[in-house]
Amino acid sequence: MPKTSFLVVRPARMLLAALSMAVISGCATSYPSGSASQQQRYVLNDDSAKPILDESVNGFLDQTPAGGVISVANSPWGDNVEIVADESYLAASGRECRRLQVIGMSGEARRALVCKASSEEWVNQRVITQTAEGRL
Structure with a gap:
């Protein structure tokens, strides 16, 4: 046994x-190592985000406090819109982001999301989720 x-x-x-x-x-x-900026570029390279080419909008997003408003003739969200910026926050990707409220000529409001892609440029991100109250 x-x-x-x-x-x-x-x-x-x-x-x-x-x-x-x-x-x-x-x-x-x-695992591959690299600085946070290298990893951030990789995320952005695979991203469908569209750069915001208007220098005045980029400056507004950099400097305005929460609740700041700007009117623009041409924007990624349409012509003749008013943009209201929420407070900036640090996203899980490590990027600085801001939620926006975009108000068109007819008064309809919709949400947008922008994130900082470089020291001078913001990108328009696709909004993935939204609550019933219209907040991200």
Whole structure:
């Protein structure tokens, strides 16, 4: 009988040893390193965000406090709109972002989202989720 139990225990020990090696080798895996700005560029390169080319809108987004308003003749959200900026925040991507309320000539308001792509340029992000109250 001792021989039979030895045959059963040995494969179990071998399996346990193999699993332990797999777990340990997973801990030793190296991941690409790089600065936050390199990783940020990678995110933006794969992103469908559209740059905001209007210098006055970029300046407004950089400097205005929450509740600030600007009227623009041409924007990514249409012509002759009023833009109301919410407070900026740090997104999970590490970028500075701002929610916007865009009010058209007819008075209809819609939400927009912009994030900082570089030290001077903001990009118009696609809004993914929205609550029933119209807030992101």
